[in-house]
Amino acid sequence: MARSDLPEGFIERLKSLVGERNVRTGDEVRAMDPGWDPANLGAGVLARPGDTEDLAAVVRLCREAGVSIVTHGGLTGLVGGAISAEGQVILSTARLDAIERLDPVERTVVAGAGVTLQALQEAAAPHGLDVGIDLPSRGTATLGGMASTNAGGVMAFRNGVMRHRVLGLEAVLPDGTIFNDLTRVVKTSAGYDLKHLLVGAEGTLGAITRLALKLDPMPHARASALLSLPSVDAVLDTINIAIGMPGVDLRAAEAMWRPFLTLTSKALGWADPAIDLKAPVFLLLTIGGAEHGDLQNGLETLFEAVLDRHPDVGGLIAGSSLQEEEIWRLREDTDLVYRAFPAAPSFDISLPQSEIPAYLLRLEEDLAAIDPTLEPLIFGHLADGNLHIILNRPGSLDPDLRKRIEAAIYRDIASRGGSFSAEHGVGSKRIGALRATSDARKLDLMGQIKAVLDPSNLFNPGKLFAEPPSS
């Protein structure tokens, strides 16, 4: 189905649909920021339709011409979900950037797929509202991309992931029709809920054009603390103490293992006498509430409760927003890791919390058996069991080594009730892991559903599925 060049006259027809200046080719494309992966812009042709109708017209044109489509949001994906090749067209949602309706009574928003997370956060804040999901890439990640990849972030344990925030959506399907299910209600039991197919489909079933999202009240104040703890069990215990504490509204519980914090703290020149950097694991907590002073007291009480049960704990309560930024930067500035180990192999798994201690022990042994110098840099959203694992190796691994490491990382994730891909998705780089860890019926059905919605494999070929799923 795939072709490596565009049919004659295609660019001209594209320009007639979306306007000359909304079609970019050649140097114009090469001058753009490709995001995480230079191959994202491989197609060399990009169309930026200004509304859903125009986008649908582009899809129909591509369908007639047999040109496949790679939809682009903010290009913050890490698994090659947005890479494109010659003969394809990049469909940019950048101009679908209107926040159409933000309703503080309903606590909902209807917005275009191209709106960035940060733009929505800034629009919601004056109403005392919050998007309920936050990501370090907030400045570029778009709502459409976040829905297509089912983005997670630091608040999933309390607010759910993107799937749980989407009340309704509109999408252009591969046949060029518009699917409209823009409800703004959390309760709907009206037949198969097909928006949940599009959420997380990574652009393989169509292009999301508009979304209705749930918003949440934003606390007036927040306070953060960094704790050093003797074990993962102590971290889990601390999270549960925080969740159960009256008056404490836990908003983030990020764990960092020693090798990770050692690297980021050194790179940032950070140290604090209250934190023993030799502790095995660290927990960054943020709580929300009405008054900053009460929150600081809440963190004190929490710290004492934890100290009662784990005498080895150390803790630092951020006394200023500068100090809060500093301790958050230790966690969020993951570029520091990639600067130390450029293009390091990274993994994004989730596990039920009770499984984490045994999993990590097992993984450590398996990695050591492969190569005793392999050190996993681990951090993650511990309240929802999401661990990011980056290896201390620059660049791609030798294929055989990679295979052995992947086998070690993914081996028992499914049997432990976890997921090999917590929030980064499958894209083009995790297809092998999807196939290795998923229920066989699930893989069959995915292919059959793809064939129903996109029989010509027009949308994002080579992502999620290795081969055209059916013919």
Add this chain to the structure above:
Amino acid sequence: MARSDLPEGFIERLKSLVGERNVRTGDEVRAMDPGWDPANLGAGVLARPGDTEDLAAVVRLCREAGVSIVTHGGLTGLVGGAISAEGQVILSTARLDAIERLDPVERTVVAGAGVTLQALQEAAAPHGLDVGIDLPSRGTATLGGMASTNAGGVMAFRNGVMRHRVLGLEAVLPDGTIFNDLTRVVKTSAGYDLKHLLVGAEGTLGAITRLALKLDPMPHARASALLSLPSVDAVLDTINIAIGMPGVDLRAAEAMWRPFLTLTSKALGWADPAIDLKAPVFLLLTIGGAEHGDLQNGLETLFEAVLDRHPDVGGLIAGSSLQEEEIWRLREDTDLVYRAFPAAPSFDISLPQSEIPAYLLRLEEDLAAIDPTLEPLIFGHLADGNLHIILNRPGSLDPDLRKRIEAAIYRDIASRGGSFSAEHGVGSKRIGALRATSDARKLDLMGQIKAVLDPSNLFNPGKLFAEPPSS
């Protein structure tokens, strides 16, 4: 495809699969409680497999024999989703009643589809945990049925609906294979999330056998108040004041319009000087927290804040658990309405909150134009926009009148961003409304997906779809 009798020897083969005493026929079936609709037991033959493997064997037997299957949970559905007819087999999940794993560290549970909501509530409570969904039919509603119908209830505005609570599931598909996606994590971005097709499919795509659910911390104490208010706007305002109040953890915000409360308060002989029963609308609030006394103070503060903005408000803070039960009974004992108007026509819609005042004004006019004596008894979960509307008419409506009334109720729900079926589902009784209010592409795709998973229309024929969706 459907047959009106069972093939020869079928019952014997069924018995050999699940054991003689787990197949019920004839008088044994007639002696059973049919739940809301006597037609539920119409098939006259019921099998109760004891585990997933046995259930899968029953499905394969039915498939070979061309016998269609109606899966039964607690039979609390109101839209004919569980009715069955001669020639079909009822697949009961009653024996899939094990709470297999309840993990207080993870705050998750893995349980069989036949576990009742109340059984799970009782198992979770000693760990300080709550299911996060509550329904008046908690004693009979099963987890499998709640997932199949995407149950909602009073806490959806804060906790989401059943779809948002399901972390993983196992199901037997119409081809007799077992689909296993029993993750216990909130974060998974691992291809199409097919559990979201099974959730809300009302038994048309297979039988859910096991579920992994998220649990939430249960507050130590709770307190409730009943308010009489001058308008829906005032109710919405009150809910938002409550949601924004520090230290107030709003757990329920149930509205009752005057005709509804007039009926239930009279039937229960309830009155209180603090509540003006002539007010247009009433709000029942429950908040949770650490100390009952603090919560009562919280409700006082809330009441004063509302009084500042709406001088016509009246309010009663329940001073004892007996009084709390009394005011909750005014809302939950909807049988009182059906006793006054047996088998009264009822509707279950959801609307974005901002749309509710205009919608109700419009509906009132339209109903009055049809028949000035028509009075809708309205109550609902106002924080999520879910309104239940019961008409003051006993029994079925004349078909022409029903058509006009349905048109009036459903007319502008989709354009307002709402849903014609908030939490009751479609079953066999709301197929017309589904077809009248849904996006055409959604209806097409539903049929195509049904054809992929259940090409022989084996599971729950005549529900969701009027006709076999394809051949």
